[in-house]
Amino acid sequence: MTTTTDSTYSIGDFAKAVGLTAPTLRYYEAQGLIEPHRSTNGRRYYQENDVNWVKFLLHLKGTGMSISELKQYVLWRAEGDETIPQRLALLQKVKADFLVQFNEVQHHLQILNDKINWYEEKEAGVTDDPEDFATYLKRFGHHE
Amino acid sequence: MTTTTDSTYSIGDFAKAVGLTAPTLRYYEAQGLIEPHRSTNGRRYYQENDVNWVKFLLHLKGTGMSISELKQYVLWRAEGDETIPQRLALLQKVKADFLVQFNEVQHHLQILNDKINWYEEKEAGVTDDPEDFATYLKRFGHHE
DNA sequence: GGTTGACTTAAAGTGCACTTTAAGATGTAA
DNA sequence: TTACATCTTAAAGTGCACTTTAAGTCAACC
Numbered sequence: 608m609t610t611t612t613d614s615t616y617s618i619g620d621f622a623k624a625v626g627l628t629a630p631t632l633r634y635y636e637a638q639g640l641i642e643p644h645r646s647t648n649g650r651r652y653y654q655e656n657d658v659n660w661v662k663f664l665l666h667l668k669g670t671g672m673s674i675s676e677l678k679q680y681v682l683w684r685a686e687g688d689e690t691i692p693q694r695l696a697l698l699q700k701v702k703a704d705f706l707v708q709f710n711e712v713q714h715h716l717q718i719l720n721d722k723i724n725w726y727e728e729k730e731a732g733v734t735d736d737p738e739d740f741a742t743y744l745k746r747f748g749h750h751e
Numbered sequence: 752m753t754t755t756t757d758s759t760y761s762i763g764d765f766a767k768a769v770g771l772t773a774p775t776l777r778y779y780e781a782q783g784l785i786e787p788h789r790s791t792n793g794r795r796y797y798q799e800n801d802v803n804w805v806k807f808l809l810h811l812k813g814t815g816m817s818i819s820e821l822k823q824y825v826l827w828r829a830e831g832d833e834t835i836p837q838r839l840a841l842l843q844k845v846k847a848d849f850l851v852q853f854n855e856v857q858h859h860l861q862i863l864n865d866k867i868n869w870y871e872e873k874e875a876g877v878t879d880d881p882e883d884f885a886t887y888l889k890r891f892g893h894h895e
Numbered sequence: 896g897g898t899t900g901a902c903t904t905a906a907a908g909t910g911c912a913c914t915t916t917a918a919g920a921t922g923t924a925a
Numbered sequence: 926t927t928a929c930a931t932c933t934t935a936a937a938g939t940g941c942a943c944t945t946t947a948a949g950t951c952a953a954c955c
Binding site (some may be wrong): 662663667669724 | 810815835836841843853855858859867873874884885895
Binding site for chain 1 (some may be wrong): 897909912913914915920922
């Protein structure tokens with residue numbers, strides 16, 4: 608931890624700032640996602656805008672983009688504004704895939720909720736109502 | 752494909768019925784998630800209620816449950832109704848974890864959407880407005 | 896009756912995204 | 926100055942959820 612006020616980060620400090628580990632940052636760098644500067648002694652240092660960049664990468668990653676898709680995105684970005692159509696198309700495809708998954712996962716949640724409610728009702732009224740889960744689901748129009 | 756109408760499935764037919772592959776079904780069986788019957792020649796066969804069971808497992812899996820959590824669930828299920836509290840607690844924990852992830856992922860989507868819109872606006876009004884993405888985000892109160 | 900395709904097992908391989916290890920160099924604090 | 930934390934690299938290891946391979950058995954169709 609250098610106590611200079613010039614808003615640069617060692618890899619350890621930067622890792623804390625973005626919520627990753629130093630090895631993960633080196634891994635992302637090896638994959639071409641980040642390119643920190645080096646001080647004269649060969650050590651990496653990161654700057655404030657790198658924080659925003661990594662956080663943005665993590666948002667994209669969180670929508671389902673793989674490391675190799677992120678790498679492609681980064682390569683296009685480095686080429687300049689003429690690759691904006693490619694980047695836009697990639698993000699739109701990521702969004703479309705995401706929305707498909709999102710709908711599926713909401714259905715999974717519905718079934719999970721139904722099962723939890725079914726167990727809770729079974730626990731509450733212990734002695735009667737032997738309705739099974741499949742029948743229970745049908746009462747709500749929740750299929751499969 | 753046997754053409755008997757007795758609603759039993761070979762592993763291949765069952766795989767198609769539930770949208771998995773035969774090797775995956777054998778893998779799930781090895782993990783203790785399914786227990787098909789065997790015909791006299793040693794071959795697995797599955798029945799109609801196994802379809803519902805696997806589909807339900809896939810819903811739980813889709814909410815984030817790991818194979819080992821599903822296995823624990825299956826073990827408790829085999830013990831009978833006295834393990835309903837444990838099963839309920841597990842599902843409630845799965846749901847809680849799911850909801851945390853769900854909120855995070857919605858935030859990721861918001862940033863992805865903002866970026867797509869930012870690119871689209873940049874593509875539309877080609878020559879003016881050099882507003883950067885960080886500034887753009889702040890206009891909507893979308894942080895990080 | 897022969898060929899094709901589906902089944903059986905056990906074990907090894909795959910892909911992804913890290914994580915850990917090893918061995919060494921350097922910076923910081925007491 | 927000594928000790929300890931942090932950094933460096935390259936390479937090997939991990940965990941999860943399958944997937945593939947190999948070698949063989951068996952059943953149905955022509």
